[in-house]
Amino acid sequence: MNKARPIPFRKMNGLGNDFVVLDARAHPVALDSAAVRAIADRETGVGCDQLIVVAPPTSGDMDAFMAIWNNDGSEVDACGNATRCVADLLISETGKPEVVIGTNAGLLRCTRPGEGLATVDMGTPRFRWDEIPLARPVEDTRAVVLDTGPEVPELGPASLVNVGNPHCIFWVGDVAAYDLARFGPVLEHHPIFPERANISLAHVADEGHIVLSVWERGAGLTRACGTAACAVAVAAARNGLAGRKVRVTLPGGDLSLDWRESDGHILMTGPLSYDYEGTLPASTVEPAGTDA
Ligand SMILES: N[C@@H](CCC[C@H](N)C(=O)O)C(=O)O
DSSP states (O other), X not given: OOOOOOEEEEEEEETTEEEEEEEOSSSOOOOOHHHHHHXXXXXXXXXXXXXXXXXXXXXXXXXXXXXXXXXXXXXXXXXXXXXXXXXXXHHHHHOOSEEEEEETTEEEEEEOSSTTEEEEEOOOOBOSTTTTTOSSOOSOTTSBOOOOOTTSOOOOOEEEEESSSEXXXXXXXXXXXXXXXXXXXXXXXXXXXXXXXXXXEEEEEETTEEEEEEEETTTEEOSOOHHHHHHHHHXXXXXXXXXXXXXEEETTEEEEEEEOTTTOOEEEEEEOEEEEEEEEOHHHHSOTTOOO
């Protein structure tokens, strides 16, 4: 007899960047791209920008491991906003002042500076062309001219950086003046990015404040993207456009970024919220043959 029970999930968000969070620590889940797309579908599934699986630690130096899937079914290494959400879950559960989350992009240390807030140490950015990665050598990733067709407006040179995932940033005078939803997909799939890229339009309002709009790889236009905020903060400082501590305003709200002088780590602080809880039919996420 199939005794499979429904799988509980939490719906959470960081500045409106929204996640279905599955806790696979007690009961494993098996996901493939098709299952992720079905759950993430806003018409026929739960709907989310990313699906997050909290799994048991894979080594003694972490509290849990976190797997990240975009809503197009691609698995990725980093998600800043979801890391804050999972950090809050683990801090509430353990009572520890600091938790360590394992990701495919490395170990991330997280704290709770106030109720409903989390700070994540996103580690150090990478700037070399083969670390971003790019399809061809580029000497200086601070300002790269991309060949684009008529569907992309004149945006000037891009700054490229990897903060656990690849980001491409264009510096503009007014982010609202551009229809990023129209040409974001073209840039995401530009041949210079063998793993595609997250595409940002950034306006430096002053040396401590940047306004940002993001077309996320594998998810489209989102209300916020934590790693894009990290990427734009370090790229602005590296280009001499802003200081190392900046406020980044996204459509969903503000994040505080500190590209720490002492060790080059990026600290990202911002809010997170719990939306609701629900259950998924076991058949959507259980390993084949499970009779749990
Ligand atoms: N929403 C995220 C980023 C999620 C992954 C990204 N779309 C990618 O494919 O790299 C964030 O808050 O950082």
